[in-house]
Amino acid sequence: MVRPPLTELDRERGHRLGAILRQARGSRSMAEVAAAAGLSAETVRKIETGRIPTPAFFTIAALAQTLGVSLDVLVEVCTPERAA
Known part of the structure; x- marks a missing residue:
């Protein structure tokens, strides 16, 4: 399956998602949060910086x-018409 190219909206949404997750992480280390979530610190870093603008749902x-x-909060932050 070939993935369609990302749009500017996809990139913008990825940056908003990363910002809210970074803010929620607060003073906890990226490695600590990644381990607790069952992810690599590199994956968390890429999501927080917008390098993975469309991460998997899980x-x-x-x-x-x-x-x-809340996932509802993330949806609200990342929905274009609500983020403005």
């Missing part, structure tokens, strides 16, 4: 649970 669900962030 990846985001694991991070959201670890960070205590």
Whole structure:
């Protein structure tokens, strides 16, 4: 399966997602959060910096649970018409 190219909207949404996750992480280390979510620190870093603008649902669900962030909040932050 070939993935379609990312749009500017996809990239913008990825940066917003990364920012809210970074903020939710607070003073906890990236490695600590990654381990608790069952992910690599590199994956968390790439999501937080927007290098993975469209992460898998289960990846985001694991991070959201670890960070205590509601998926509803993430959807709201990442929905273009609500983020403005």
